Amino acid sequence: MEDLDYWLQWQVLVCAVIIVLPTAIAIAIGLLRKRSTAGPKPVDMWSPCWRYLHPRWLLFYRAFAFVTMAFLLYQTVAAFGFFVFFFYTQWTFALVMIYFALSTIVSIRGCKIHARKSTPQTGEGDKFLKKDAQETNNGTTSKSNSDPDDDQLGFLENLLQMVYHACAGAVILTDVVFWGLLLPFMSGENFQLTLLIGCMHSVNAVFLILESALNRLQFTWFGLVYFVLWSSAYIIFHWGLHACCLTWWPYPFLDLSTSSAPLWYLALTLVHLPCYGLYVWLTKAKHAAFSRMFPHAFVRFPAEKKQV
Numbered sequence: 001m002e003d004l005d006y007w008l009q010w011q012v013l014v015c016a017v018i019i020v021l022p023t024a025i026a027i028a029i030g031l032l033r034k035r036s037t038a039g040p041k042p043v044d045m046w047s048p049c050w051r052y053l054h055p056r057w058l059l060f061y062r063a064f065a066f067v068t069m070a071f072l073l074y075q076t077v078a079a080f081g082f083f084v085f086f087f088y089t090q091w092t093f094a095l096v097m098i099y100f101a102l103s104t105i106v107s108i109r110g111c112k113i114h115a116r117k118s119t120p121q122t123g124e125g126d127k128f129l130k131k132d133a134q135e136t137n138n139g140t141t142s143k144s145n146s147d148p149d150d151d152q153l154g155f156l157e158n159l160l161q162m163v164y165h166a167c168a169g170a171v172i173l174t175d176v177v178f179w180g181l182l183l184p185f186m187s188g189e190n191f192q193l194t195l196l197i198g199c200m201h202s203v204n205a206v207f208l209i210l211e212s213a214l215n216r217l218q219f220t221w222f223g224l225v226y227f228v229l230w231s232s233a234y235i236i237f238h239w240g241l242h243a244c245c246l247t248w249w250p251y252p253f254l255d256l257s258t259s260s261a262p263l264w265y266l267a268l269t270l271v272h273l274p275c276y277g278l279y280v281w282l283t284k285a286k287h288a289a290f291s292r293m294f295p296h297a298f299v300r301f302p303a304e305k306k307q308v
Helices: 010-032 042-046 055-080 082-086 088-117 127-138 155-186 195-200 203-214 221-244 261-270 272-293
Strands: none
Touching: 010 221, 010 261, 042 055, 042 088, 042 155, 055 082, 055 088, 055 195, 055 203, 082 088, 088 155, 088 195, 088 203, 088 221, 155 203, 155 221, 155 272, 195 203, 203 272, 221 272, 261 272
């Protein structure tokens, strides 16, 4: 446990401002945000972005990703103990696993809805999904013939979107920092890159990018709010541990005792923008490329209208 003199150092106050300020701004933006007139619908949570792909295939993929990640996380904890949860990597890995658990539940519910509303007599079984895809591409929704509840996201769907946006930035940050910054300086007698460690720092991003190539979830810059809050929660968690029982930091750049700590914390705060921006670019590239390559098969999410 760190003593009072440690927490009264000037750099601790500066680092606190660097963390608290963006956290407060993110909370304020989240609370003040108004709903968009072109927001996602519940059907977008479980429908693929490929018009003739049955929703059950997205369900199978999500379930497979969840089981695989749960197995890898179990193997990691079995090998290294619960100590691994001091690291941001395992936090992010667990968050992505939670996303696939939530999305699997949503997909199960969606497949039940699809089974009730589809018409097997057509021989295709995907008439309902095709109709909704056409409405999405035209940016219109028939309100007179639809249940108002069908256009409103529930708690689970809203939670799924929040976790999805937080995961997107976190996996990029985790893998870029590990492969680009930490690994080149960690090779030696005290560290050995194993297949399990490599998977923990790559499978999360691979699964999430493939998920983005299949799903119809809207991805906007507003989701940066959830990414910032997720990282802030990790930092505050470790500050709390050091205030009561620990003196060891999982990453050297989190140590508050050095005079360069504010620079490290500022860099960590700023790096959230390019990491999240990279995933925004990937989703925009997906829509631009697939819309040209597969104009009749790909369902493009309409551009978000101005908020009212």
